[in-house]
Amino acid sequence: MSLDGKVPQGPLADKWSKHKFNLKLVNPANKRKYEIIVVGTGLAGASAAASLAELGYNVKAFCFQDSPRRAHSIAAQGGINAAKNYQNDGDSVFRLFYDTIKGGDYRAREGNVYRLAEVSVNIIDQCVAQGVPFAREYGGLLDNRSFGGSQVSRTFYARGQTGQQLLLGAYSALNRQIHAGKVKMYTRHEMLDVVVVDGQAKGIVTRNMITGSIDTHAGHAVLLCTGGYGNVFYLSTNAIGSNVTAAWRAHKRGAYFANPCYTQIHPTCIPVTGDHQSKLTLMSESLRNDGRVWAPKTVEIAEKLQKKQITAAQVAEEDRDYFLERKYPAFGNLVPRDVASRNAKEMADEGRGVGASGLAVYLDFADAIKRLGEDTVKAKYGNLFDMYIQITDENPYKEPMRIYPAVHYTMGGLWVDYNLQTSVPGLFALGECNFSDHGANRLGASALMQGLSDGYFVIPYTLGDYLAKIGPAKVDTNHPAFAQTKQDVIDHVNRLISLKGTKTTNEYHRELGHIMWEYCGMARTEEGLKKAKEMIQALKADFWKNAIIVGKNEEVNASLERGGRVADFIELGELMVDDALMRRESCGGHFRVESQTEDGEALRDDENFAFVAAWEFMGENQPEKLNKEELVFEAVHLSQRNYA
Amino acid sequence: MSGNMKLTLKVWRQKDAQSAGKMVTYPAENISPDMSFLEMLDVVNEGLIHKGEEPIHFDHDCREGICGMCSLYINGRPHGPKRAITTCQLHMRSFKDGETITIEPWRAAAFPVIKDLAVDRSAFDRIQQAGGYISVNTGGVPDANSTPIPKVIADEAFNSATCIGCGACVAACKNASAMLFVSAKITQLGLLPQGQPERYRRAQSMVAQMDEEGFGSCTNTGACEAECPKEISLTNISRMNNDYLSAKLFREEEVHHTGE
Ligand SMILES: Cc1cc2nc3c(=O)[nH]c(=O)nc-3n(C[C@H](O)[C@H](O)[C@H](O)COP(=O)(O)OP(=O)(O)OC[C@H]3O[C@@H](n4cnc5c(N)ncnc54)[C@H](O)[C@@H]3O)c2cc1C
Ligand code: SF4
Ligand code: FES
Numbered sequence: 024m025s026l027d028g029k030v031p032q033g034p035l036a037d038k039w040s041k042h043k044f045n046l047k048l049v050n051p052a053n054k055r056k057y058e059i060i061v062v063g064t065g066l067a068g069a070s071a072a073a074s075l076a077e078l079g080y081n082v083k084a085f086c087f088q089d090s091p092r093r094a095h096s097i098a099a100q101g102g103i104n105a106a107k108n109y110q111n112d113g114d115s116v117f118r119l120f121y122d123t124i125k126g127g128d129y130r131a132r133e134g135n136v137y138r139l140a141e142v143s144v145n146i147i148d149q150c151v152a153q154g155v156p157f158a159r160e161y162g163g164l165l166d167n168r169s170f171g172g173s174q175v176s177r178t179f180y181a182r183g184q185t186g187q188q189l190l191l192g193a194y195s196a197l198n199r200q201i202h203a204g205k206v207k208m209y210t211r212h213e214m215l216d217v218v219v220v221d222g223q224a225k226g227i228v229t230r231n232m233i234t235g236s237i238d239t240h241a242g243h244a245v246l247l248c249t250g251g252y253g254n255v256f257y258l259s260t261n262a263i264g265s266n267v268t269a270a271w272r273a274h275k276r277g278a279y280f281a282n283p284c285y286t287q288i289h290p291t292c293i294p295v296t297g298d299h300q301s302k303l304t305l306m307s308e309s310l311r312n313d314g315r316v317w318a319p320k321t322v323e324i325a326e327k328l329q330k331k332q333i334t335a336a337q338v339a340e341e342d343r344d345y346f347l348e349r350k351y352p353a354f355g356n357l358v359p360r361d362v363a364s365r366n367a368k369e370m371a372d373e374g375r376g377v378g379a380s381g382l383a384v385y386l387d388f389a390d391a392i393k394r395l396g397e398d399t400v401k402a403k404y405g406n407l408f409d410m411y412i413q414i415t416d417e418n419p420y421k422e423p424m425r426i427y428p429a430v431h432y433t434m435g436g437l438w439v440d441y442n443l444q445t446s447v448p449g450l451f452a453l454g455e456c457n458f459s460d461h462g463a464n465r466l467g468a469s470a471l472m473q474g475l476s477d478g479y480f481v482i483p484y485t486l487g488d489y490l491a492k493i494g495p496a497k498v499d500t501n502h503p504a505f506a507q508t509k510q511d512v513i514d515h516v517n518r519l520i521s522l523k524g525t526k527t528t529n530e531y532h533r534e535l536g537h538i539m540w541e542y543c544g545m546a547r548t549e550e551g552l553k554k555a556k557e558m559i560q561a562l563k564a565d566f567w568k569n570a571i572i573v574g575k576n577e578e579v580n581a582s583l584e585r586g587g588r589v590a591d592f593i594e595l596g597e598l599m600v601d602d603a604l605m606r607r608e609s610c611g612g613h614f615r616v617e618s619q620t621e622d623g624e625a626l627r628d629d630e631n632f633a634f635v636a637a638w639e640f641m642g643e644n645q646p647e648k649l650n651k652e653e654l655v656f657e658a659v660h661l662s663q664r665n666y667a
Numbered sequence: 668m669s670g671n672m673k674l675t676l677k678v679w680r681q682k683d684a685q686s687a688g689k690m691v692t693y694p695a696e697n698i699s700p701d702m703s704f705l706e707m708l709d710v711v712n713e714g715l716i717h718k719g720e721e722p723i724h725f726d727h728d729c730r731e732g733i734c735g736m737c738s739l740y741i742n743g744r745p746h747g748p749k750r751a752i753t754t755c756q757l758h759m760r761s762f763k764d765g766e767t768i769t770i771e772p773w774r775a776a777a778f779p780v781i782k783d784l785a786v787d788r789s790a791f792d793r794i795q796q797a798g799g800y801i802s803v804n805t806g807g808v809p810d811a812n813s814t815p816i817p818k819v820i821a822d823e824a825f826n827s828a829t830c831i832g833c834g835a836c837v838a839a840c841k842n843a844s845a846m847l848f849v850s851a852k853i854t855q856l857g858l859l860p861q862g863q864p865e866r867y868r869r870a871q872s873m874v875a876q877m878d879e880e881g882f883g884s885c886t887n888t889g890a891c892e893a894e895c896p897k898e899i900s901l902t903n904i905s906r907m908n909n910d911y912l913s914a915k916l917f918r919e920e921e922v923h924h925t926g927e
Contacts (some may be wrong), residue, residue: 071803074804074805074807078805088728088734088736089726089736089787089789090788090791090792090832091788092734092735092792092795092832093728093729093734093735093736093793095728095729097729097733097734098729098733109812129785135921145806147807147811148808148809148810148811149803149805149806149816150811151799151808151861152801152803152811152861153801153803153807153810153861154800154801154824154855154856154859154861155827156821156822156824156828156855156861157811157821158821159815159816159818159821159822160818161817161818162815163815163816163821164812164815164819165811165812181825181828182735182825184829186827187733187829187831188828191828193800194795195795196798196801196803196900197801198792198795198796198799198800199800199802200794201796202797202798208792210789210792213854233781250729262727262728262729262730262734263727263728263730276779279840296701297670297699297701297702298709299670299699299701299702299706299709299728301705301706301709302730302731311748343835397760410731410732410756413732413756413758414758415755416701416758416760423821479805479806480806481803483805503676523719527713527717527911529709529712529713531876547844549847563862571693571716571719573715573716573719573720573721573722576719578682578683578685578782578783579724579782579785581722581724582716582721582722583823592673652856
């Protein structure tokens with residue numbers, strides 16, 4: 024089946040304004056007759072909930088943390104892009120659009136990406152008006168920096184804590200609406216299912232994480248803003264609680280899951296040191312503005328470094344390979360993430376990695392400190408350096424940082440059309456939860472942009488169109504579909520609670536992570552993926568026999584929460600492998616060994632794979648059905664990405 | 668790489684808000700100095716689950732010092748022995764092999780215990796909801812550069828804005844005062860031009876809500892500042908007091924206003 028993304032006709036630059044004009048409106052007096060359910064209060068959810076409430080809708084918002092301010096968005100460090108061209112360095116909406124499409128290796132939808140670039144300028148205005156303290160120049164105007172994959176300075180930032188400041192801005196807008204009674208906030212609530220009535224999403228089932236109470240909530244539409252699923256790899260830069268449950272359960276109720284295998288691997292993370300590690304920490308990509316990436320030229324030197332027989336400083340200039348600067352002179356250390364990551368892995372594969380494990384390369388600030396002085400470097404990156412010291416007990420002012428790629432972001436997610444509606448009418452997906460704007464690879468500083476664009480500037484329009492069409496008559500929770508879905512959830516919880524095996528769900532999760540990283544990570548082969556599929560199926564069967572969950576439902580129970588999430592991750596893992604297996608091309612960070620150029624670069628296959636893979640759930644343990652949305656490119660022509 | 672440290676943990680266990688709690692002793696073995704404090708607890712918890720016992724419950728999420736969710740009282744100090752970091756950033760190399768470590772939840776009437784080491788900090792949210800914002804709707808705002816803000820002011824506002832809402836300040840204070848937390852928001856918004864129209868009203872609303880939540884009063888001991896992982900400074904409290912006083916003296920408004 025071929026899917027319709029519903030991108031409006033006409034020239035790129037007019038699509039969104041024309042579309043906005045054509046969308047049906049809900050009369051202001053009628054807005055209060057509608058109830059909207061927003062699941063997730065990160066950047067996408069908080070901005071959507073606040074904006075919809077401001078318009079007059081009644082909103083019920085949910086998150087699993089104790090406060091919306093703790094959503095994973097809080098951790099974003101580097102910055103947010105916008106085509107403001109404040110730096111007068113040649114930026115424009117079209118250039119941001121173009122960089123994003125190209126950076127995503129031509130696997131994103133033109134219409135969506137153009138709209139994202141278009142509203143990016145409004146996002147900055149909005150945030151500044153809310154009191155977000157972006158970095159400023161001495162003259163009082165906003166400062167910008169450049170970020171991986173771009174040659175202009177279009178990234179707005181708030182030290183290394185941009186996500187925190189943006190989220191606190193959205194959180195304050197949300198708070199204002201909570202105070203006004205237009206948003207009812209449910210914290211420590213986990214959504215466990217979507218209620219579908221006559222083919223349309225009309226509500227959700229939640230578990231109160233304090234009492235275990237399983238409840239239903241009805242609304243005219245449901246917005247999933249539940250973030251990404253990078254934790255399927257066990258180790259990632261995501262917050263521990265980030266999971267796929269909401270999206271996965273929605274998938275099982277009919278929402279297509281698009282491009283699940285598109286995972287972003289971030290090049291600058293603190294390397295793994297041991298098995299005890301529960302997560303990986305990102306070092307902002309902005310460090311690559313001043314830090315120089317290198318590995319020793321020979322395996323012999325690398326081995327000496329690994330054994331701590333010599334220090335990095337003792338490696339002579341001519342024995343260092345600044346491999347990014349050497350191979351990609353135009354972009355140097357600022358090449359996109361997939362390119363930087365793959366090259367770091369190559370160094371390690373060749374035996375030229377550093378650190379005790381050999382799984383790291385250097386990010387060196389010696390030159391920057393010489394050029395700018397330690398104080399300037401401290402002012403720019405101080406908190407990141409402190410974090411590095413805290414974790415590694417090493418001082419990056421004195422010796423280079425060690426970095427290595429790690430799972431960071433997921434470009435796959437629920438399939439949505441131009442209106443952000445999933446394949447289930449009335450069910451929308453925003454932010455990292457959807458698949459839409461980044462293609463096979465996300466450029467830096469564009470996830471924050473997308474989350475806020477969806478929440479502040481897209482959904483307030485497109486949701487109205489759906490609501491105006493269905494009218495304000497409300498389905499209430501007495502409809503049998505609610506009782507049925509609730510029962511399904513209770514059965515699932517009981518099944519988990521009754522598991523009294525010997526292996527903790529954490530152990531299953533770690534095993535899953537190993538399989539995913541090994542076979543469905545930065546490089547994949549047909550053979551490896553087939554093997555992974557079998558391993559995951561075995562893991563799943565074993566989970567439902569031998570896992571152990573302690574405690575009961577009617578209490579705070581982290582073991583149960585985690586069990587449910589791991590069970591969903593295992594199922595998602597299998598779909599990711601299927602998706603990767605089907606996609607016999609290399610694109611973005613997804614290096615399919617069978618598809619490479621003569622010099623070993625990623626080779627796309629536009630002829631056969633210029634489509635979005637949208638998977639349809641066909642029942643438990645059934646193969647999923649592949650639906651394709653052809654990607655049509657009118658404004659750009661597809662070229663091999665080349666950063667040399 | 669498994670570790671070689673061996674520790675004894677004394678942990679506060681409390682089933683729920685209604686039940687009484689007590690200290691329970693657990694051994695923590697094979698601990699690596701490279702583990703974070705929370706990873707050490709993970710290891711202990713895995714052991715408990717293997718034995719069919721309930722794991723020690725604690726709040727956490729980002730594990731990189733920014734979400735403000737982790738909240739442990741370690742050897743009598745919020746977030747443990749080191750300055751300016753959260754519990755998730757504390758590593759076991761900060762402890763000695765063989766040490767006994769006491770772990771308790773935040774203690775404050777306004778932060779009731781939920782289970783074991785997790786407390787309910789929703790009072791903080793309600794204070795923010797009372798006025799910790801600039802009233803601006805989505806859309807229709809001026810261009811971001813139309814309001815220049817001197818770098819020094821922006822930087823100062825930023826320093827206050829870095830509060831992660833963890834509640835260590837309350838936990839550290841002998842009166843369980845929330846002044847440092849509340850003043851950080853009031854200062855951030857009060858310094859910025861966008862925050863001026865509601866400046867005094869904001870101070871009144873937030874302080875009124877803070878009092879309603881049952882936090883104690885501030886006696887200028889400074890324990891909050893000393894224990895704050897984000898080094899929010901006491902000058903925020905002076906600024907807040909100034910704004911609050913000016914509001915009281917010159918601009919008192921009806922503050923408990925809900926709805927349109
Ligand atoms: C360390 C790090 C640094 C980053 N830096 C940058 C950067 O510099 N620039 C950039 O553009 N991007 C960055 N990113 C990516 C970016 O932060 C995220 O993609 C983005 O914040 C996701 O926002 P979101 O609103 O979609 O989801 P999240 O912020 O993940 O929010 C998810 C919400 O859903 C809720 N939720 C989830 N499941 C359920 C459920 N079942 N029931 C109830 N609630 C649920 C959660 O409680 C939460 O409120 C970074 C990411 C990481 C990990
Ligand atoms: S002021 Fe400091 S201690 Fe208090 S909540 Fe904020 S960050 Fe935590
Ligand atoms: S877990 Fe987020 S600050 Fe510690």
